[in-house]
Amino acid sequence: MTAVAPRLDTPDAPVSVPISTRLRRKPWKVAVVAVIVTAGLFWSLAPIYWMVTTSLKNPLEVTRLNPTLYPHALTGQNYGELFGQTLPFSSFLENSVVTSLVAAVIAVAISAFAGYSLSRGQWRLRGFTGQIILATRILPLVVLVGPLYLIFLKTHLLNTYYGLILGYTSFALPFGAWMMKGFIDAVPREIEEAARVDGYGRIGILFRVVLPLTLPGLFTTGAFVFMDAWNNLLYPLTLIDSLKMQTLPPGLLTSFTGQFKTDWGGMMAAACLTTIPLMAAFFAIQRYMVRGLTAGALAGQ
Amino acid sequence: MKPRRSPWFDWMVLPTIVILAFVIGYPIVRTFVLSTQNYKVLSGLPATGVGFSNYQQLYHDPVFWQSLRNTAVYTFGSVVVAVIIGLALALLTEHMAGPWRYIRTVLLTPWAVPLIVVAFLFRYMFDQDSGVVNALLRDLGLIHSNVHWLTSSTWAMPTVMLANIWTAVPFFFLVFTASLTSVPTDVVEAARVDRAGTWSMIGRIKLPYLLGPAMIAVLIMVINNFNDFAKIWAMTQGGPAYSTTTLVVYVYQLAFSSFNMGYASAIGVVWLLLLMIFAVFYVRLLQRASR
Amino acid sequence: MLHPGSLNESKPTRGRTRRSISVLTVAGVLALLAAACGSSSPKSSNSGQGTTPSAQHPVTITFANWADAETATRPGIEATISQFEATHPGIKVVSQPISFTDIGHTLILRQQSGNPPDVAELSGNDTFAVAATGALAPLDSYLKSGVYNAKALSEGTYKGQVVALPWNSNPPGLWYNKTLMTQAGLDPNSPPATITQLMTDLATIKAKEPGVLPLGIDTTNRSFALAVDWPWMKTFGATPFSGSNATANTPQMQAFLGFMQTLAQKGYITANHKIGYYRPLAAQNKVAFVWDQPVLQGVVQSTNHETDAQFFANWGVTTLPTGPAGQASTVDEGHQLVIFNHSAQKKADWEFINWLASDPSAVTGYTIKYESSLPTLANPSPQIQSQINTPILQAFTNKILPTVIQLPYGPNFSSAYTPIMAGVQSAVTSSTSPASIAANIQSGLQNAFK
Structure with missing residues (x-):
């Protein structure tokens, strides 16, 4: 119940404001805060409102020169067409979920190893290697994708889940390794020493002591990798050439913006269906993310 | 007591290096090589070495300089505005508790919308004829004729940036909210006892705690924005004229419509160097700040 | 693990x-x-290699196309492919949907890496860009004379060989909305024949119908847009480049850019929109004139559910208004079918594409029904004739098709469209003088051809 409850993890927030200061607040200050926060809410929600209502309008209403603020003729036809015969929307969804999730799990595991090595290792060139790893993220995908296509072709990775997952993982590793390094840096070495005294081996220390302590960090890194993969347009666009294997971003792009017209209603319906589960998942783990960010990636530097 | 040297966990970075070498290292090397060649795929001729003439051409190419300027405006403009909005919202909602805490959740929702959808959503909302933004502004009497948001050289860049800012604010909001919880309560209490005002409380007590995280978050976002392709491509394709052509769009056009691979690679290399210089400079700054 | x-x-x-x-x-x-x-991966549907035909196994053709990527044409092309497979038991077709915008560069990339499909749908400059890489098989040896019309075939000819089979003809024409013209007090039966008349009519529409966009024209930055805007340049006598000579800094080009600037400044057109943007507007009678392909009819009717009779009462189509240079022209952005040299079973490939483009059931059941475009046959059967016997398709066949000109497609066109269309966009979105825009286009072209 509380685990799913969408809230940011600030359990001490209400206590930290003594009653005296609350009373001291002037009404105009409260009003200013209220106005700005309301504006912030409008800013965040208005586009989402527009996305949802557009998905419920028919094609004619969607392209009206004077747009209607809410659907005058409510219709579910945009949603119906998503699951009709014409569009493999459910396979887009499946491909996106599978590849992004697997990439997130693999990338988190590999990043955690790399982060541990970068954080605790004593080898030479450690700092340099870390910087090189980070630098690989700087080169634009657009430049990389041509040669990458060639490698994937030679290794038969084109048009496969493996290829996409490898692409996503590699794209996420530079930041992932650095984030995990930050999280592991934040784990006091004394704890490891204590564990050693208790008879744990290195593996035991890593898996039983260090990684459990960085659990929020693992979640945070995982969420970042997942979002990166989920939003990636260029890799699937280039490395996948069958519609059945395609993921959501290029699937949406090719299906709704064709040579004939742009189907706003259909695209927004697809957008709603892809956004909602993501929001739910996102809210479920955001407590970990806040804790993770606080503990390691940001504060630990 | 120093931990015993155990070489195996030094190797744990190997999988990362192997994968990066395979998927990114090779393409990078190839890009460097291509940048010194004249390789136009459509000419049907094999690549020939031309030394640094691609870089010379670059120097005299007005579109390159314009796209460099656009990239800077797009990247830093979006990041600065998003940081300010994210910071303001984080500070204002810091003490919200009870049912009010859900406001923080709501403020994060834009992050869950896929980027490609954001691009199309904003393109649709800012359409000059059937877009809701012009309709609202008209109804409020703020404008008399439709503003050409995405189809005028003046407004196209701000509009694309607005979409970008919308997706970036939740990220900074999350980072700042998280870092605010790391401000020690006793420090805040001490300041309160000293009757510190709102502004000095924010400026002297809280901001120093936010600086480090903010700088890392900014670095991440700068790199992301520099490489941002989907949003601009889906909204304006770099137009009108070259007003929203950033480096990534220019490279894409050169590589995938003219198939001028040598020239496109040269831009890729310059781009890599620029970002590396920025990153090195930035990391220095970061280390000084954290000292 | x-x-x-x-x-x-x-x-x-x-x-x-x-x-x-x-x-x-x-x-x-x-x-x-x-x-x-x-x-x-077991789910992988394409390997690209090893598709050697054998007696026991049917031949598999990989077919890269955008018809299967769009919701409007997807059911049509799938049904047509199934029909082909049913009538040709030895051949199996695997469709690879790629979007219209991406197909050209995707296929070039795949050709470069030795992984092209067997057969593909292409159009306009993409055909010639792919042909320039030496990817396309000549079709002359398969072609029987008298099946396809000669002009359509000549549009698929590269270096003296036919490399692209014309699937359909799709030239843009000037659509005019008769209802709006009548409402504005114009004669719905005399659409503008010259640029001068067009300007007068646009002014009338703008004055009488404030909620209506007077003219829809594609000014995006893509090769398709340069192709469909080319006839407008030509009507002013402008040719932005020929061969690898940039010829954009001319009084004629300045006149064209000035014309576009006037259109924009008077609010007659909107900038940086695809041709498809105006189709939903057309369905609501919110645009008076549109420079668009035959497919406009299909999109309008699928959006507002008008009957044929209603549509014909509402819309007519004619040739481009003539300007200082005197002649109307258009360009056939028809879809073409190509076979890749790489393919191991060209006979089966040919059988497939020839069937798509010429079999009466494919022509009526797909080309006309789903693409609402014109067949490319020299002598269409009576069954097909009856299908294209509509006022719109007749106007396209008899008035517009004869004005089709050939564009200088090829690698230079691929490099040229970005600077030229950026110049056009600059004309319609800023007050930069046409002279300096033309000079910018000129230097951009010189840089691109280097």
């Missing part, structure tokens, strides 16, 4: 075990890579 959770259960280990586990980790990743390299 790599998930930390599953390794969690391993007991604390020491010495040799530790080392071997770390080796295993690396080996595991390498094995994962190797496994991925060795076998392609």
Whole structure:
């Protein structure tokens, strides 16, 4: 119940404001805060409102020169067409979920190893290697994708889940390794020493002591990798050439913006269906993310 | 007591290096090589070495300089505005508790919308004829004729940036909210006892705690924005004229419509160097700040 | 396997075990890579190689196209392919949908890496860009004379050989909305024949119908837009480049740019919109004139559900208004079918594309029904004739098709469209003088041809 409850993890927030200061607040200050926060809410929600209502309008209403603020003729036809015969929307969804999730799990595991090595290792060139790893993220995908296509072709990775997952993982590793390094840096070495005294081996220390302590960090890194993969347009666009294997971003792009017209209603319906589960998942783990960010990636530097 | 040297966990970075070498290292090397060649795929001729003439051409190419300027405006403009909005919202909602805490959740929702959808959503909302933004502004009497948001050289860049800012604010909001919880309560209490005002409380007590995280978050976002392709491509394709052509769009056009691979690679290399210089400079700054 | 959770259960280990586990980790990743390299995914539908025909196994043709990527044409092309497979039991067609915008560069990329499809749908400059890489098989030896009309075939000719079979004809024409013209007090039966008349009519529409966009024209930055805008340049006598000579800095080009600037400044057109943007507007009678292809009818009717009779009462189509240079022209952005040199079974490929473009059931059941475009046959059968016997398609066949001109497609066109269309966009979105825009286009073209 509380685990799913969408809230940011600030359990001490209400206590930290003594009653005296609350009373001291002037009404105009409260009003200013209220106005700005309301504006912030409008800013965040208005586009989402527009996305949802557009998905419920028919094609004619969607392209009206004077747009209607809410659907005058409510219709579910945009949603119906998503699951009709014409569009493999459910396979887009499946491909996106599978590849992004697997990439997130693999990338988190590999990043955690790399982060541990970068954080605790004593080898030479450690700092340099870390910087090189980070630098690989700087080169634009657009430049990389041509040669990458060639490698994937030679290794038969084109048009496969493996290829996409490898692409996503590699794209996420530079930041992932650095984030995990930050999280592991934040784990006091004394704890490891204590564990050693208790008879744990290195593996035991890593898996039983260090990684459990960085659990929020693992979640945070995982969420970042997942979002990166989920939003990636260029890799699937280039490395996948069958519609059945395609993921959501290029699937949406090719299906709704064709040579004939742009189907706003259909695209927004697809957008709603892809956004909602993501929001739910996102809210479920955001407590970990806040804790993770606080503990390691940001504060630990 | 120093931990015993155990070489195996030094190797744990190997999988990362192997994968990066395979998927990114090779393409990078190839890009460097291509940048010194004249390789136009459509000419049907094999690549020939031309030394640094691609870089010379670059120097005299007005579109390159314009796209460099656009990239800077797009990247830093979006990041600065998003940081300010994210910071303001984080500070204002810091003490919200009870049912009010859900406001923080709501403020994060834009992050869950896929980027490609954001691009199309904003393109649709800012359409000059059937877009809701012009309709609202008209109804409020703020404008008399439709503003050409995405189809005028003046407004196209701000509009694309607005979409970008919308997706970036939740990220900074999350980072700042998280870092605010790391401000020690006793420090805040001490300041309160000293009757510190709102502004000095924010400026002297809280901001120093936010600086480090903010700088890392900014670095991440700068790199992301520099490489941002989907949003601009889906909204304006770099137009009108070259007003929203950033480096990534220019490279894409050169590589995938003219198939001028040598020239496109040269831009890729310059781009890599620029970002590396920025990153090195930035990391220095970061280390000084954290000292 | 790599998930930390599953390794969690391993007991604390020491010495040799530790080392071997770390080796295993690396080996595991390498094995994962190797496994991925060795076998392609079971879901993979395309390998591109090894498609050698044999007696027992049917021949498989990979068909890259955008018809299957769009919701409007997808059901049509799938049904048509199934019909082909039913009538040709030895041949199986695997469709590879790629979007219209991406198909050209995707196929070039795949050709460069030795992984092209067998057969593809292409159009406009894409055909010639792909042909320039030497990817396309000449079709002359398969073609029987008298099946396809000569002009359509000549549009698929590269270096003296036919490399692209015309699937349909799709030239833009000037659509005019008779209802709006009547409402504005214009004669719906005399659409503008000259640029001067067009300007007068646009002014009338703008004055009388404030909620209506007077003219829809594609000013996006893509090769398709340069192709469909080319006739407008030509009507002013402008030719932005020929061969690898940039000829954009001319009084004629300045006149064209000035014309576009006037259109925009008077609010007659909107900038940076695709042709498809105006189609939903056309369905609501919110645009008076549109420079668009025959497919406009299909999109309008699928949006507002008008009957044919209603549509014909509402819309007519004619040739481009003539300007200072005197002649109307248009350009056939028809879809073409190509066979890749790489393909191991060109006979079957040919059978497939020839069937798509010429079999009466494919022509009526797909080309006309789903693409609402014109067949490319020299002598269409009576069945097809009856289908294209509509006022719109007749106007396209008899008035517009004869004005089709050939564009200088090829690698230079690929490099040229960005600077030229950027100039056009600059004319319609800023007050920069046409002279300086033309000079910018000129230098941009020179840089691009270097």
